[in-house]
Amino acid sequence: MRLDIILRVLAKLLIPFAVMFASYVQFHGDFGPGGGFQAGVIAAAAVIFYALIYGLPSARKVVPDALVEAMIALGVLIYAGVGVAGLLLGGNFLDYFVLAHDPVHGQHRGIFWVEVGVLVTVFAVMLKIFYVFAGRSRSPVDSEDAS
Amino acid sequence: MLKQHLPILLVIVPLITAPLIVLLRRPLLSWMAAMLASVVTLIIAIPLLQQAVDQGVISYAIGTWPAPLGIEYRVDAANAFVALIVALMAVFVMPYCRTGIAAEVRSEEHYLFYAMMMLCLAGLLGILLTGDAFNLFVFLEISSLATYVLIAMGRDRRALVASYQYLLMGTIGATLYVIGIGLLYLQTGTLNLADLAQRLPVMGDVRATLAALAFITVGISLKIALFPLHLWLPNAYAYSPSAVSAFLAATATKVSIYVLMRYFFTIFGETVVFDARYTGTLLLALSLAAMFIPAVVAIFQKDVKRLLAYSSVSQIGYITLGISLSSVGGLTAAVAHLFNHALTKGGMFLILGGVVLRYGGASLERMAGLGRTMPIAAFAFVLGGLSLIGIPGTAGFISKWYLVTAAMEEGQWWLAGAVMLSSLLAVIYVWRFVEVAYFREPPEGSPSRGEAPLSMLLPGLAMIAACLWFGLDATWSGSMARAAAEALAGAWK
Amino acid sequence: MNLASHYTYFVTILLLMVGLFIVIARSNLIKKLVGLGLFQTAVYLLYIAPGKLIGGVAPIIGEGFDVYSNPLPHVLILTAIVVGVATLALGLALVVRIKEAYGSIEEEEILERDAADELNATDRA
Numbered sequence: 199m200r201l202d203i204i205l206r207v208l209a210k211l212l213i214p215f216a217v218m219f220a221s222y223v224q225f226h227g228d229f230g231p232g233g234g235f236q237a238g239v240i241a242a243a244a245v246i247f248y249a250l251i252y253g254l255p256s257a258r259k260v261v262p263d264a265l266v267e268a269m270i271a272l273g274v275l276i277y278a279g280v281g282v283a284g285l286l287l288g289g290n291f292l293d294y295f296v297l298a299h300d301p302v303h304g305q306h307r308g309i310f311w312v313e314v315g316v317l318v319t320v321f322a323v324m325l326k327i328f329y330v331f332a333g334r335s336r337s338p339v340d341s342e343d344a345s
Numbered sequence: 346m347l348k349q350h351l352p353i354l355l356v357i358v359p360l361i362t363a364p365l366i367v368l369l370r371r372p373l374l375s376w377m378a379a380m381l382a383s384v385v386t387l388i389i390a391i392p393l394l395q396q397a398v399d400q401g402v403i404s405y406a407i408g409t410w411p412a413p414l415g416i417e418y419r420v421d422a423a424n425a426f427v428a429l430i431v432a433l434m435a436v437f438v439m440p441y442c443r444t445g446i447a448a449e450v451r452s453e454e455h456y457l458f459y460a461m462m463m464l465c466l467a468g469l470l471g472i473l474l475t476g477d478a479f480n481l482f483v484f485l486e487i488s489s490l491a492t493y494v495l496i497a498m499g500r501d502r503r504a505l506v507a508s509y510q511y512l513l514m515g516t517i518g519a520t521l522y523v524i525g526i527g528l529l530y531l532q533t534g535t536l537n538l539a540d541l542a543q544r545l546p547v548m549g550d551v552r553a554t555l556a557a558l559a560f561i562t563v564g565i566s567l568k569i570a571l572f573p574l575h576l577w578l579p580n581a582y583a584y585s586p587s588a589v590s591a592f593l594a595a596t597a598t599k600v601s602i603y604v605l606m607r608y609f610f611t612i613f614g615e616t617v618v619f620d621a622r623y624t625g626t627l628l629l630a631l632s633l634a635a636m637f638i639p640a641v642v643a644i645f646q647k648d649v650k651r652l653l654a655y656s657s658v659s660q661i662g663y664i665t666l667g668i669s670l671s672s673v674g675g676l677t678a679a680v681a682h683l684f685n686h687a688l689t690k691g692g693m694f695l696i697l698g699g700v701v702l703r704y705g706g707a708s709l710e711r712m713a714g715l716g717r718t719m720p721i722a723a724f725a726f727v728l729g730g731l732s733l734i735g736i737p738g739t740a741g742f743i744s745k746w747y748l749v750t751a752a753m754e755e756g757q758w759w760l761a762g763a764v765m766l767s768s769l770l771a772v773i774y775v776w777r778f779v780e781v782a783y784f785r786e787p788p789e790g791s792p793s794r795g796e797a798p799l800s801m802l803l804p805g806l807a808m809i810a811a812c813l814w815f816g817l818d819a820t821w822s823g824s825m826a827r828a829a830a831e832a833l834a835g836a837w838k
Numbered sequence: 839m840n841l842a843s844h845y846t847y848f849v850t851i852l853l854l855m856v857g858l859f860i861v862i863a864r865s866n867l868i869k870k871l872v873g874l875g876l877f878q879t880a881v882y883l884l885y886i887a888p889g890k891l892i893g894g895v896a897p898i899i900g901e902g903f904d905v906y907s908n909p910l911p912h913v914l915i916l917t918a919i920v921v922g923v924a925t926l927a928l929g930l931a932l933v934v935r936i937k938e939a940y941g942s943i944e945e946e947e948i949l950e951r952d953a954a955d956e957l958n959a960t961d962r963a
Contacts, residue, residue, distance in 0.1 A: 231896075235916070271364035278361045284408070291353040292408040327927050334934055479914050486921045493928055502939035503952055509932045513861060513874060516925050520878050523918065524854075527884050536914075708959075 202251070209251040216244035224317055228309060234316025241317070242324035254332055263329060266322045273319025280311045351393045352405040352418040352474050355428060358385050359435075360467035363460045372455035376443050379459040383435040386466065390425070390432040397425035398828055404476070412476075413540045419476030423829040426680065427603045428473045430687050434595040435466050441695055441804040442588045448702050449586040450498050458498060462592070465491035469600045478526040478536045481604065482519060485568070489515045492597060496585040507580035514577040518567030525560030528553050542612045550617075558618065561608055568601035571665060572635035575658045582654035583707075587698025590650060594657050595691030599683050602664055606676065609668065610833045619671040628669035633763060635662025640770035644777065649700075650707040652774055653693055656733060659767065660686045666760070667748055674751030676830035677823075682744035684822055685732070685815060689741060692808030693729035696722050699797025699805065709777065714787030719796050723782045725809045730775035732812050735768050739816035743823065846887035853880035865945040867936065871929045878922045885911040885918075 220241035227233035249257030284293035294308025295301040347354075362382035366375040397403055397420050405418040420428075442459070450458050468488025475481050493515070497508035530536055532553055533544040548554060563574075570578040578598075582590045609618045619625040636659055643655035664686070667679030699722055700715065701707050716723045732739035745764055752760035796802055815822045841848075853876060860873025889911035897906040933943055940948050 230898075235920075268368060271367035274364040275361065275368075278357060278364075281357065282361075285350060285353075290406055290409045291350070291357065295409060330931070331934070479917070483917060483921065486925070490924055490928060493932070497932060497935070502936075505932055505936045505939055506948055506952070509867065509929065509936060512925065512929050512932065513870060516874055517858070517861065517877065520881055523881050524884060527881065530885075530911075531888055 205251050209247060213244050213248055216247065217241060220244065224313065227313055228306060234313040235320055237313075238317045238320025239324055242321045242328070245325055246328050249328070249332070254329070258329070261325060266325050266329065269318050269322035270326060273315045273317070273322065276315030276318060277312055278315075280308055280315070284308070348392070348396070349405070351389055351396065352403060352420050353407070355386055355389045355393060355432075356418075356467055356471045356474060358382050358389065359463040359470065363463040363467065366456050366460040366463060370456050372447075372452055375456040375459040376439075379442070379463055380439045382463060383432070383439045383466070386470065387429075387432040387436045390429040393420060394422070394425040394429050394825075396420075397422050397832075398825075401832075413535055413537045416480050417476040417537060417539070418474045419539060420474055422825070422832040423607070423680070424473040424603060426825050426829045427600060427683065428470055430599065430684055431466065431469050431473070431596045434592060434687060434691050435462075437691060437804045437808050438588050438592045438595075438695070441591070441698065441801050444798050444800045445588045445695075445698050445702070446586060449500055449588075454498065458495070458586075461491045461494045461498075464488070465495065465592070465597075469596055472600050473603060476538045478529070478538055478541065479523075480536075481538075482523055482526065485519055485522070485604075488597070488600075489519065489568075492589075492593060495589045495593075496581050498589070499584040499586055501584045503580065504584035507577075507584045511577040511581045514567055514574075518564045518574075521560050521564030521567070523564075525557045525564060528557035528560065532557075538607070538612055542614070545612065545617070546614060554613070554617065558608075558613055558624075562605070562624070565601050565605045565608070569598050569605060569665070570658055570661060572631050572638065572658065572662060575635075575639065575661075578658055579651050579654040582657065582694075583648060583650040587650075587694060587701055590654075591691045591694035591698065594653070594694055595687040598657070598661060599687055602661070602668075602679070602683060606668055606679065606833050610671075610676070611835065615671055615834075625669050625671055628665055632662045632666035632669055635659060635665065636763065636767040637662075637770065640767055640774070643774045644770065646774075647709055648707050649697055649709055649712065649778065650694075652709070652778075653690065653697065656771065656774060657686075657690055659771070660690070660733065662767075663745070663748060663764070666764075667751065670751050670755055670757075672751060672755060673827075673830050673834050674747070674754050676833055677826045678744055678747035678751045680829045680833075681747050681819075681822060681826035684826065685740035685744045685812065688808050688812045688815065689729050689732040689739075692805050692812060693726060693733075695801070695805030695808060696726045696729065699801045700726075702797055702801065703795075709781055712778070712781050713785040715782035718787055721796055721806070722802065725806055727775070727779055727782075728809050729812065730771075730778065732809075732816065734771040734775055737816075738813065740812045740819075740822075742816055743819040747823075747826070846883065850880050850884045850887070853877075853883065867933045867943045867945060868930070870945075871926060871933070874929070875922065875926055878918070878925075882915045882918060885915050 220237045223232040223240060224234065224237035227237070245257060245261055248260065280294075280297075281292040284296055285291055287293075287296040289296035292308075294305045297304035297307045359382050362378055366378050369375050369378060401421065403420040404412060405420070406412060407416040407418065410416070439462075442462070446455060446458055465488050468484045468486075468491060471484030472481055472488065475484060493508050493512045496511060497505050499507075526536065529541060529545070532548055532551065533541060535541055535544060545554060567574045582594060585593070609615070639655045639658035639662075643652050643659065646652040646655060660682070664679045664682050667675040667677075667682065669675070670678075697707060700712065700719060703719065704711050728739070732741035735741040735745040745768065749761040749764055752758070752764070857873045857875070857877030857880060861870050861877065864870050864873065889908040891905055891907050894905045894907035895903050897909045936948065937943050940951055942948055942951075
């Protein structure tokens with residue numbers, strides 16, 4: 199696998215743009231089509247692309263398993279935290295109106311953080327699914343089968 | 346201030362605990378978090394039920410978006426009561442998990458186990474409290490997905506196949522439910538349950554409504570494990586970790602039964618479902634089949650866990666029989682049996698879990714002489730069995746009494762006979778255990794095995810004790826079941 | 839009844855039945871999951887198709903547009919798709935574990951092996 203120089207160079211070029219596109223989709227989600235789901239998948243695709251070209255171990259070094267698992271939980275907590283913040287500020291659960299001094303501003307703030315939560319979880323879940331399925335063939339059980 | 350937020354807190358406490366547990370990771374810490382969350386949900390569920398009984402209907406608008414547009418949580422005596430049952434079962438099962446799960450699940454997976462338990466709890470409570478048809482589907486899938494994972498954590502490799510089969514059946518059931526509410530949405534333009542209940546009668550007798558009714562009934566019946574659709578249940582209960590069997594047997598099917606009752610009585614209304622159609626007759630026939638056929642199958646089981654699972658299918662028949670009577674009396678019997686059976690079966694599965702720990706398996710053969718080696722567990726198990734049969738003085742008797750009374754009010758005397766007859770079948774399968782446990786010598790040379798650890802024994806004993814308590818004094822459970830039945834039969838209109 | 843105006847329903851029902859048939863008739867566990875996916879996807883169509891208005895645009899208020907498609911079915915189905923993905927991922931993960939435990943993903947072979955296990959267990963007892 200030393201003849202993949204074109205792939206390696208192309209990947210190095212493309213991955214930053216993929217990540218940037220993900221952030222564009224994420225932050226533009228307030229005003230147009232986009233949001234956490236799509237951005238999370240695009241960002242995860244960038245890392246998965248990296249793993250395909252440079253191998254699973256190096257991808258695991260960049261985004262370690264423990265981080266991925268923590269991010270799955272963290273995203274849900276951010277989302278739920280926005281809801282609880284609404285509760286604490288005197289509204290109902292997931293009430294964005296009370297998050298800032300005027301309701302429109304509050305809506306913006308609420309949706310922003312909810313989408314951040316979605317981004318983190320979707321990104322991590324996609325990567326986790328990829329890691330788990332891709333790492334499976336190296337498990338001891340399979341090599342026993344092969345022998 | 347806190348009081349008005351009780352409906353949502355009940356759901357989000359376990360929902361937030363689940364990711365927290367994933368972050369905590371350590372087995373002991375995750376157990377403590379799960380235990381704490383279960384206790385908190387119970388503490389929330391009690392005043393919520395009180396409030397629902399006092400006020401009638403509590404409505405909670407998520408995100409302060411008003412009801413028909415936004416998602417609404419709608420609590421009345423019926424779902425608050427079932428939510429209390431679910432929270433109570435979680436509190437009983439959690440202490441058991443500490444030692445019970447250590448023997449059955451690898452320690453590096455413990456935090457995932459507790460996270461899944463919390464997700465399952467949050468999903469079940471969400472199904473109960475939500476007033477939105479689609480939100481109900483989402484919570485149904487949250488609890489189901491968590492359940493599939495929990496079942497697959499069983500030690501036996503057959504647990505994987507059981508989980509896979511349940512995944513297929515459960516997903517088909519949930520999808521059929523989505524088709525049903527899709528048809529309702531296309532007709533009425535609303536997904537809010539209370540709004541649906543108001544708009545459907547105006548639509549008149551449309552065939553699409555009937556199609557929706559059929560899809561929802563079949564979909565939810567798959568989740569209930571109503572007789573011909575029960576095939577996933579025995580394996581799922583038999584091969585999952587004991588704590589999971591206990592929790593699922595006590596809660597999962599019960600919550601789905603609540604959904605069915607809600608759709609039949611509150612949303613479609615009795616006139617659409619029962620009068621002028623054969624739904625009642627069909628449900629009656631299936632319930633009778635459920636009371637007899639799985640009970641006969643249970644008699645021939647070699648594995649006690651499977652025996653209990655088939656007995657669960659048969660007991661579900663009593664509950665649906667109550668529904669098919671379509672009277673407040675029948676509903677009361679159904680809700681009362683829902684509560685009593687949850688206590689009985691949950692307790693029996695927990696006791697059995699301790700036995701499985703000591704004996705390394707649940708096959709009936711191995712339990713010879715159990716009455717001598719594990720006297721407390723065997724005795725408690727038999728008490729639970731008496732409640733399954735419906736001996737006076739146990740909780741099972743109370744609900745069967747309600748059921749027989751309700752059947753007689755409807756003038757269906759022969760149903761009383763059917764209930765008695767199927768109780769006789771329960772006598773046989775409980776007797777098989779008694780015979781093996783008390784009238785056979787422990788196999789020679791087997792090391793004397795003591796009782797299960799206290800933390801595993803006590804929750805089961807507590808549930809069996811509660812089962813006796815509510816058999817002797819049914820004023821509270823009876824009045825709650827009555828209030829729930831009245832709430833189901835039309836308080837939303 | 840006008841066949842042409844209801845054709846989306848016929849497509850939906852057809853896909854539903856094809857999916858359900860695969861789930862029931864195939865014994866390969868992965869093919870069953872494919873059927874299940876088809877079954878779920880058909881339901882998405884049931885929701886999405888009636889939400890579209892001919893000439894309607896995405897429901898973002900703008901000058902010159904006054905006919906909008908109903909966005910709610912899209913939101914619902916987005917949720918349903920996520921649920922479907924989760925179910926499929928879990929199902930596939932289970933199949934991987936089943937393959938490791940049994941060495942097969944054919945339902946009949948798995949049931950045979952279970953039956954053989956049970957026979958062995960009773961022989962020993």
